[in-house]
Amino acid sequence: MKFDTLTVHAGAAVDAETGALVAPLHLSTTFEHEPDGSARQGFTYQRGDNPTQCRLEHALAALDSGDAAVFCASGMAAGTALLQAIPAGSHVLLQDDIYHGYRTLARDYFERWRLRVSSVDMTDLDAVRTAIDPRTRLVWAESPSNPLLKVIDIAGLATLARDHEARLVIDSTFATPALQQPLTLGADIVLHSATKYMGGHSDVMGGALVFAENGEFAAACRLVRSTIGLNASPFAAWMVLRGLRSLAVRIDKHCANARVVAEFLAGHSQVESTHYPGLASHPQHALARRQMRDFGGMLSFRVLGGRDAALAVAGRLRLFTNATSLGGCESLVEHRASVEGAHPVSPSNLLRLSVGIEDPADLIDDLAHALDAR
Ligand SMILES: *Cc1c(COP(=O)(O)O)cnc(C)c1O
Numbered sequence: 001m002k003f004d005t006l007t008v009h010a011g012a013a014v015d016a017e018t019g020a021l022v023a024p025l026h027l028s029t030t031f032e033h034e035p036d037g038s039a040r041q042g043f044t045y046q047r048g049d050n051p052t053q054c055r056l057e058h059a060l061a062a063l064d065s066g067d068a069a070v071f072c073a074s075g076m077a078a079g080t081a082l083l084q085a086i087p088a089g090s091h092v093l094l095q096d097d098i099y100h101g102y103r104t105l106a107r108d109y110f111e112r113w114r115l116r117v118s119s120v121d122m123t124d125l126d127a128v129r130t131a132i133d134p135r136t137r138l139v140w141a142e143s144p145s146n147p148l149l150k151v152i153d154i155a156g157l158a159t160l161a162r163d164h165e166a167r168l169v170i171d172s173t174f175a176t177p178a179l180q181q182p183l184t185l186g187a188d189i190v191l192h193s194a195t196k197y198m199g200g201h202s203d204v205m206g207g208a209l210v211f212a213e214n215g216e217f218a219a220a221c222r223l224v225r226s227t228i229g230l231n232a233s234p235f236a237a238w239m240v241l242r243g244l245r246s247l248a249v250r251i252d253k254h255c256a257n258a259r260v261v262a263e264f265l266a267g268h269s270q271v272e273s274t275h276y277p278g279l280a281s282h283p284q285h286a287l288a289r290r291q292m293r294d295f296g297g298m299l300s301f302r303v304l305g306g307r308d309a310a311l312a313v314a315g316r317l318r319l320f321t322n323a324t325s326l327g328g329c330e331s332l333v334e335h336r337a338s339v340e341g342a343h344p345v346s347p348s349n350l351l352r353l354s355v356g357i358e359d360p361a362d363l364i365d366d367l368a369h370a371l372d373a374r
Pocket of ligand 1: 074075076077099101142146171173174192193194195196205206207
């Protein structure tokens with residue numbers, strides 16, 4: 001099946017008991033055993049596994065061309081499941097530009113988990129080669145990255161990781177499986193915040209790990225999830241499954257709108273720079289073209305005049321809501337440095353946009369008004 005067909009039909013088998021087309025939402029926390037004590041259909045307790053989550057995981061694995069998926073309560077929970085499944089004493093190599101929650105996790109928790117960490121600009125594979133050490137067990141990249149939209153050579157990185165017996169995980173939240181297939185490029189694991197484009201409506205939290213191979217490591221992550229209790233509610237799984245059905249068409253509209261917005265910003269006199277992989281001026285534009293089907297709905301830009309000017313622009317926007325998160329139908333703007341806590345790393349004049357699926361003319365009007373008013 002082609003991708004668009006999969007989004008509609010993966011994990012969508014008609015319910016054998018009732019004929020219902022839509023997946024049943026099973027809220028039961030417990031399941032009856034067989035007389036010999038075994039699990040009737042593999043389910044015993046909701047925290048371990050449940051039918052609604054199981055359906056979603058089949059769909060997630062299919063969409064990312066993987067062998068298995070592990071669904072968790074959030075993107076952070078999925079990342080934590082991964083980190084708790086590698087041996088104590090491991091070194092983790094993180095990309096420099098990465099979701100700030102994981103950076104916080106590395107700074108505040110890795111030491112007590114007995115993990116070592118270093119970070120490097122993974123657009124430079126030579127720098128990665130130098131930074132990998134004999135105890136590196138996980139190479140962790142985000143592409144496109146948050147919030148600078150760096151694009152990482154996934155196939156090149158996969159070769160490097162494999163040569164050093166480290167697993168490669170790609171946080172593909174911005175791209176979704178509709179635009180990029182890291183497992184077919186050689187990555188071992190794909191990570192998604194399903195809270196974003198997969199849910200797609202800003203009303204559910206979830207996180208996914210998708211594995212190239214349903215082997216020991218996938219089993220270890222699954223065990224961490226159920227032991228630590230990183231699992232989502234079946235209702236969240238059901239909502240994400242519902243969101244996946246329209247993923248392909250939503251993403252196409254997000255991409256088309258973001259391209260228009262990026263071109264407008266790139267040509268505006270009050271904009272210092274625009275970060276969007278779809279622009280020919282983007283440093284990894286050629287790589288993005290090879291590696292991605294389209295360039296996504298996320299972008300960021302720097303406003304001339306520094307922090308105050310950027311905040312003023314965000315404050316004048318009417319249609320773009322000033323809020324964190326991304327991937328919903330509505331357009332959002334965010335001053336990244338303001339939400340990064342006590343140790344902001346984003347440039348102080350940077351605004352990040354999650355471009356929604358409104359009419360692009362309205363989005364441009366809003367941006368033009370906010371930028372021209374100065
Ligand atoms: C939001 C996000 C996360 C974290 O996901 P949550 O569902 O909020 O826990 C991880 N990576 C990226 C790229 C994100 O945008």
